[in-house]
Amino acid sequence: MPYDHDDAPETIVRTRNRQAGQLDYINSYYRLPERFGVRATIGGRVRRADEEGEIVDTAGQYLRVLLDGDTKPVTCHATSKMAYWSPKAGWVQATRLPDPYAVAGASHSTGASG
Secondary structure (H helix, E strand, O other), X not given: OOOOOOOOHHHHHHHHHHHHHHHHHHHHHOOHHHHHOOOOOOOOEEEEOOEEEXXXXXXXXXXXXXXXXOOOOEEEOOOOOEEEEEOOXXXXXXXXXXXXXXXXXOOOOOOOXX
């Protein structure tokens, strides 16, 4: 993997455990497998806007992506302008979760009477 470091074995284990926990959170919170049939994984190919890259790390609820041709990864939201490569389906565009507080079909009032 292009972003690996020459760390001590115990550091590598802690890093992999952190990444696994954060990826589990990202995949379950955004329901990537259920909604889109994809999973965020270290080494997984993604496209942010029009730039392709590889997931190389996690940062809490965010992904660290090394874009093709770059030397430093960027922090990306799992669903904002992100598409995931799937061998079965090709590029799969992720979308944000629905707003649980939005009322379907409701118009927003500004409080001014007209």
